[in-house]
Amino acid sequence: MLRIVFPLLGVAGITVAQPPCRQPAETPLNFWMLYHLLEHGYGEKAARLIAALLLSDSAVAQTAYLYAVEYQIERLGPWFILRGYGLPQGVLHFLEALHRAQKHLPERITQAAPQLWERTSSMYAWAYGDTTTTSPSVEEILRLYFAFWREGHLRCILQGKVTPELIRAARMITGTTTSSYEPPPPSTSMLQQLPLVYVKWQLSPPFSIDDLFLVWYQQEQLRRLLCQQKQLACHFRLVPLPDGIEVWIETGLSAAVRQRIEEFIMKPPIPESSVYPAFYSWLYSSENLQLAGWWSCLWDVSLPSPMETTSKSFRLRKPKLYLLPTAP
Amino acid sequence: MPAFAGLALICWLQVREGGHPQLITIPHWGNRQTRVCVALAWRHTPPEKPTAEWLLRLAASEGVHLDKPVFAESLGVEVRTWCREEGAALILVVPRSQLIPAIERLYFWMQNLPLEDTLRWIQVQRAYLRSWQGFSLQQELQLRLRHSALRLPLPDLNRITAYAYRYLHPDSLILIVSSALSLKEKNAILRLPFLWTYFAPKGSPTFSLSTSSRLPPDSIEENLWAYPGYVALYISTPCAWDERLAFLQAFLTRWKTQAPPLSWQGSWENACQFFLQARLDGKSFLFLRNLTHLSPRDSSEVIAWHHAYTAKIKHLLTYPEEYVDFWLPVVLRGDSLSGRDTLLNWQWDFQARGLWLYNELLWTDTLPKPSEVKTNRLSQAPPSFTWRGKSTPPLSQWAVALQAYADNANEKPCELIGYYRKRQHQRKRLSYLHSLRKQLIQRYHVLPQQVRVVLRRTESAALEETILLQCYE
Numbered sequence: 001m002l003r004i005v006f007p008l009l010g011v012a013g014i015t016v017a018q019p020p021c022r023q024p025a026e027t028p029l030n031f032w033m034l035y036h037l038l039e040h041g042y043g044e045k046a047a048r049l050i051a052a053l054l055l056s057d058s059a060v061a062q063t064a065y066l067y068a069v070e071y072q073i074e075r076l077g078p079w080f081i082l083r084g085y086g087l088p089q090g091v092l093h094f095l096e097a098l099h100r101a102q103k104h105l106p107e108r109i110t111q112a113a114p115q116l117w118e119r120t121s122s123m124y125a126w127a128y129g130d131t132t133t134t135s136p137s138v139e140e141i142l143r144l145y146f147a148f149w150r151e152g153h154l155r156c157i158l159q160g161k162v163t164p165e166l167i168r169a170a171r172m173i174t175g176t177t178t179s180s181y182e183p184p185p186p187s188t189s190m191l192q193q194l195p196l197v198y199v200k201w202q203l204s205p206p207f208s209i210d211d212l213f214l215v216w217y218q219q220e221q222l223r224r225l226l227c228q229q230k231q232l233a234c235h236f237r238l239v240p241l242p243d244g245i246e247v248w249i250e251t252g253l254s255a256a257v258r259q260r261i262e263e264f265i266m267k268p269p270i271p272e273s274s275v276y277p278a279f280y281s282w283l284y285s286s287e288n289l290q291l292a293g294w295w296s297c298l299w300d301v302s303l304p305s306p307m308e309t310t311s312k313s314f315r316l317r318k319p320k321l322y323l324l325p326t327a328p
Numbered sequence: 329m330p331a332f333a334g335l336a337l338i339c340w341l342q343v344r345e346g347g348h349p350q351l352i353t354i355p356h357w358g359n360r361q362t363r364v365c366v367a368l369a370w371r372h373t374p375p376e377k378p379t380a381e382w383l384l385r386l387a388a389s390e391g392v393h394l395d396k397p398v399f400a401e402s403l404g405v406e407v408r409t410w411c412r413e414e415g416a417a418l419i420l421v422v423p424r425s426q427l428i429p430a431i432e433r434l435y436f437w438m439q440n441l442p443l444e445d446t447l448r449w450i451q452v453q454r455a456y457l458r459s460w461q462g463f464s465l466q467q468e469l470q471l472r473l474r475h476s477a478l479r480l481p482l483p484d485l486n487r488i489t490a491y492a493y494r495y496l497h498p499d500s501l502i503l504i505v506s507s508a509l510s511l512k513e514k515n516a517i518l519r520l521p522f523l524w525t526y527f528a529p530k531g532s533p534t535f536s537l538s539t540s541s542r543l544p545p546d547s548i549e550e551n552l553w554a555y556p557g558y559v560a561l562y563i564s565t566p567c568a569w570d571e572r573l574a575f576l577q578a579f580l581t582r583w584k585t586q587a588p589p590l591s592w593q594g595s596w597e598n599a600c601q602f603f604l605q606a607r608l609d610g611k612s613f614l615f616l617r618n619l620t621h622l623s624p625r626d627s628s629e630v631i632a633w634h635h636a637y638t639a640k641i642k643h644l645l646t647y648p649e650e651y652v653d654f655w656l657p658v659v660l661r662g663d664s665l666s667g668r669d670t671l672l673n674w675q676w677d678f679q680a681r682g683l684w685l686y687n688e689l690l691w692t693d694t695l696p697k698p699s700e701v702k703t704n705r706l707s708q709a710p711p712s713f714t715w716r717g718k719s720t721p722p723l724s725q726w727a728v729a730l731q732a733y734a735d736n737a738n739e740k741p742c743e744l745i746g747y748y749r750k751r752q753h754q755r756k757r758l759s760y761l762h763s764l765r766k767q768l769i770q771r772y773h774v775l776p777q778q779v780r781v782v783l784r785r786t787e788s789a790a791l792e793e794t795i796l797l798q799c800y801e
Contacts, residue, residue, distance in 0.1 A: 026360045027646035029639060065585055066628060068577075068636035087639050103773050106727070110735040139728050146724035150771045175771070277404030281423050284362035285406070286647040 020156035020170040021297035030091040030166065031159035031290055033083035034173065036148045038075075040184045041128025046136045046144040047080040048073060053108050055082075057101035060094065069094045075124050077239035077246055078183040080148070083290060088161060095169035102149065102173065109141050123194060123250070127186040152178035159293050181242040181298070195252045197226075197261065200322040202244035207299040213279050215319060217271035219247050220282075225264060230257050240295040244319065265323045280304060348522055349501035354655075354665055355508035357645050364424050365506040365649040367410070368434055369417035370495050371660055379483055379491045380416040382452075384409040386441055386488070387418050389452050403430050410652050413598065415660045417504075421649040424507075428516050431503070435522050438496065443489045453482060469560040469683060470603060498522045504659055506648040557608045559616065561682030567600040569658050573644070574671050576602055577636040578622055579678070582629075587612035596653045599661075608684075616680075623675040633674060710799040711742065717793060721764065726797050727772035733799050734778055742779050742799035747786040758783050761795070 025031060038044060051073045054060060064071060067090025074081045086094065136144070148154065155177055156170040191198050199222065201215045219238065226249060227234035235250040253261070271279075283292045283303055296303050349368065372380055388409050400407060403426045408419040418438065422430040442448040503517070563579070565572045576594075583590050583606075592606035606612070624630045644651050658665055711729030715721040730742060746761045748754045761781045768774040779797075786792065 026362060028642045029646070065581070066632050066635065068581070068632060068639045070639075085639075087635060087642070090635060090639075106731045106773050107735070110731060139732065142728040142731055143724055146727060146772055150773075151724065274402045277423050277426055278401040279404070281363060281404030281406065281421070284360075284423075285421070286650055 020158050020167060020174065021293075022162045022167075023157060023159040023293035023296065023303075025159040025289060025293075026284075027160060028088070029085050029160055030088045030162070031083070031085040031157075031293075032091055032095065032170070033081060033157040033159075033290060033294065035079050035081045035083075035155055035157075035294075036153045037078055037179075037181065037183055038080050038128075038130075039144065039147060041078050041124070041186065042130045043136070043144045043148075044075055044080065044122065044125045044130055046141045047075075047148060049112065049136075049141060050105070050109070050145050050148065051080075051082050053105060053112060054098060054101050057097070057104070057108075059097045060101050063090070063093045063097040066090075067093055075122050076237065077124055077186075077241070077248070078128065079239065085160075088163070088166070092163075092166050092169055095166070095173060099169065099172045105145065106142055109145060110138055123196065123248070124186075127190050127194060127198070128184070129187045129190050150175065152176055157290075157293055157297050159290065183241055195250065197249040197251065197253065197323070198246065199249070199265075200241075200244060200246040202241075202320040202322070203317070204243065205299075207301050209301050209304055211317070211319075212295065212299065212301060213276065214271060214317075215245050216279055216282065217275060218268050218319075219245065220278075221269045222247065222249075222261070222264060225260065226251065226257070230260070232257070238291060240291070240298050242298050245295070261323065265321050268321065347497070347499035347524075348518065349498055349503040351514065351517060352502055352504045352659060353509050353514075354504070354506050354648075354659075356666060357506050357508075357648055359508065360646065361424055363421055363649070364427055365419065365421050365652070366427070366431060366434065367417040367419045367504045367506075367652065367656060368438060369410075369415055369502045369504060369656060369660055370500055371415040372491075372495050374413035376491060376495070377411060377413055377416075378481060379487055380411050380495075382483055383441070383488050383491060384411055384416055384418060385452050385456065386443075386449070387437060389455060399433050403433065405430050405433070406649075408649075408652065410656055412653070412657060414657050417652070417656055419649070419652055427505075427513065428520070431517055432520055435520060438501075439523055441492060443485055443492060449485055456482075469605070473560060473562055473603075473682060498524055502660070504656070506655075559604070559606050559608050559613075559682060559684055561604045561606075561616075561680045562597065563602045563604055564677075564679040565600055565602050566676060569655070569663065569665070570641070570668050571671060571673075572596075572600070572602070573640055573654075574633070574637045574674070575622070575676050577640050578624075578633045578674065578676075581632055581636050582619075582622065583612065583615060585632075587615040596651075596657075599657065604680075604682075613684075619678050621675070622678050630674060634670065637671065710801055711797060712799065713797040715795045715797075721795055721797075723764065723767055723772060727768055727774055729797075730768070730772075730774050730778060730799075734775065740800050741777060742797060743782045744779055745782045745784065745796040745798060747784050747788075747791045747794060749786055749789065749792050753792075754783065754785075764795070 036047075038047060055064070055071065055073075063069065064086075067086055069084055069086035069090045071082065071084030071094075074083070084094075085091070152175060154174045156174050158166060158170060185200075186198065199219070201218060203211050203215070223234070223236050226232050227236065232251045232253075237248045237250075239246045239248065282288055292303065388407050399405070404423045405426070406421040408421070410417045410419060418434065420430050420434055501522070505517075509517070565575050580590065580592070587609070590606065590612070592604060594602055594604040597603045608616075624633060644654070648655060655665060711726070711733055713721075713726055713729070733742065744761055744765055746757050748757045758781070761783060765779055765781055768779055769776050
């Protein structure tokens with residue numbers, strides 16, 4: 001009897017509990033992404049140290065080496081991200097090793113050398129006012145580790161052929177996700193000191209693929225305006241948010257270009273259905289695969305199927321736009 | 329008379345048409361339903377490479393074809409180019425459903441290169457000169473290592489017209505589709521017309537170097553040292569395509585394990601070379617200096633290399649558009665692209681030539697002083713917390729304190745103390761305390777032996793909802 005009941009309970013546990021967000025990918029590889037919000041945009045140094053300590057755990061490092069699992073640590077806006085890809089078997093072993101490494105992490109944090117904490121701050125850290133010059137204390141790092149990784153703030157996205165074992169491994173790391181998303185806005189005064197343009201498109205849920213298309217089109221037009229027409233050297237980064245999208249453009253602006261951007265913001269372009277294949281193409285390009293998957297997970301929309309590339313009618317609504325051009 | 333005119337027209341059209349690009353498909357590659365990579369490629373002789381680069385600039389430049397952005401957008405097309413000594417190609421990455429219209433468009437662009445419109449030609453030249461106003465260390469190093477001229481000489485239109493006449497004949501063009509095609513799709517592609525529109529130039533082709541004197545002076549020497557800790561290398565690789573990939577993966581895996589971290593980018597050059605640019609520190613510099621032979625040291629390295637190779641092959645087969653410089657020369661040479669799942673020989677000699685910049689090594693190679701290692705320790709006092717109320721206590725704060733307590737090598741367990749007043753509440757209170765202990769252990773990784781539950785009887789109603797966490801010296 002127990003032989004029947006226990007597997008059934010296991011299956012029920014997987015289906016009832018909140019699973020990691022799954023995205024199909026047209027590759028035999030598995031992409032994974034663990035991410036969490038930074039507390040009011042603060043704590044990047046601590047988050048980097050925690051991620052570095054987890055990845056330097058001998059079992060994790062050995063698994064990544066043996067199974068050729070690629071990984072990278074990144075901060076994007078208010079998010080902190082750990083992501084990578086590998087063969088299905090490798091990703092499974094890697095996530096399991098990461099879970100085991102978590103158990104020893106508090107102990108390792110207390111023993112970590114202070115040199116590890118000296119990380120250069122990113123532009124995002126500056127924009128959020130996280131510009132502390134001193135290293136965080138051990139108590140602070142431990143507290144943030146519990147807050148980021150153990151108290152239901154961590155989320156996971158799995159792409160590719162996702163097996164139940166993989167879901168189980170991901171759930172062991174994330175636990176039961178409880179928190180709701182409330183990313184803080186970056187500090188306006190800090191943003192204006194940086195050589196960048198910050199634009200945010202905001203919409204209210206529920207979302208549809210049409211909203212995704214509309215916002216993508218507008219940021220694409222802005223990119224074209226700045227980086228192609230105005231010939232500016234741009235580093236253009238998209239950060240999906242639960243209520244919209246923000247774009248960080250690292251570039252200096254002349255007065256004329258600034259005026260042109262303000263005109264753009266006042267009269268944003270409305271896409272036509274003939275542009276839809278370009279959006280579709282962007283969604284499925286290998287470099288945007290994870291970004292599109294993440295975006296659709298945050299907004300809880302499903303990506304279009306291959307048959308939807310030609311004809312589509314849209315129900316578009318107007319998003320709120322926020323722009324913060326930089327000081328010259 | 330009309331019949332004769334019709335016959336003459338058919339003959340003229342046939343002469344103009346000349347043929348059709350050869351169609352090559354790679355059926356065992358990526359069965360992606362969403363996007364597919366199409367390349368219109370041709371072979372040329374090595375000295376023709378600069379002219380081919382100009383021609384591709386002309387073909388791919390958005391300012392040249394006014395209809396290109398519109399069509400690219402409506403078809404979801406990405407336009408890329410590839411140019412090496414053995415040949416050149418104009419590449420489109422398109423949604424699967426737009427394959428035929430995209431090829432039609434590709435043919436149209438190649439048939440209508442603006443080889444006569446001088447205004448457009450000047451636009452392309454200006455765009456090129458503007459691109460050199462910014463500094464590109466990567467580009468300059470690559471050109472220097474190839475021993476080629478630092479900037480493209482500006483050819484006149486005659487030379488490009490001659491190149492188009494010689495190499496862009498339908499018979500010498502190859503259309504490569506990196507996917508399997510149905511018979512219907514193949515027929516549709518073969519039915520697309522490719523008209524031969526280029527004529528032999530009237531004058532003899534010449535290079536014009538008149539504008540090069542206006543370029544800014546070469547400042548590479550001083551700029552090299554502004555970007556320290558850098559290597560640009562030409563690495564000799566095996567020539568079989570799958571073995572090349574295995575070699576590179578083995579090399580990068582070895583680098584990652586012996587001298588992490590590795591940040592690099594690279595491109596496939598010629599038949600048996602890889603161009604690598606990487607950031608250097610002390611360890612990676614020594615690693616590269618001492619590397620003469622690449623063979624696995626133990627069985628785990630064989631497994632790691634094999635997995636790295638398999639993952640890379642799978643990535644390549646799914647996203648061929650990311651590896652155009654890798655597989656296009658193989659197709660142009662007429663070699664097979666069927667790769668092996670496993671390689672038996674994992675041994676190669678390592679040879680590289682390149683350019684080192686290593687003035688950063690002096691300070692990256694220094695080790696931390698032992699006195700600095702343990703300065704920021706946790707506080708020493710034994711934790712003691714009191715919590716009143718029905719909400720959950722701040723467990724993360726307690727866990728931080730418990731971790732600090734354990735780190736100071738204290739083996740005495742801490743106590744989670746609760747109180748009850750009435751006998752019937754005893755069991756409920758005890759299970760609540762145990763649930764807190766369970767959370768501390770499971771969620772916050774506190775060791776089980778580090779905390780124990782103590783339940784005490786009290787007469788005070790105020791103490792009933794109090795929880796204490798008490799540790800002892």
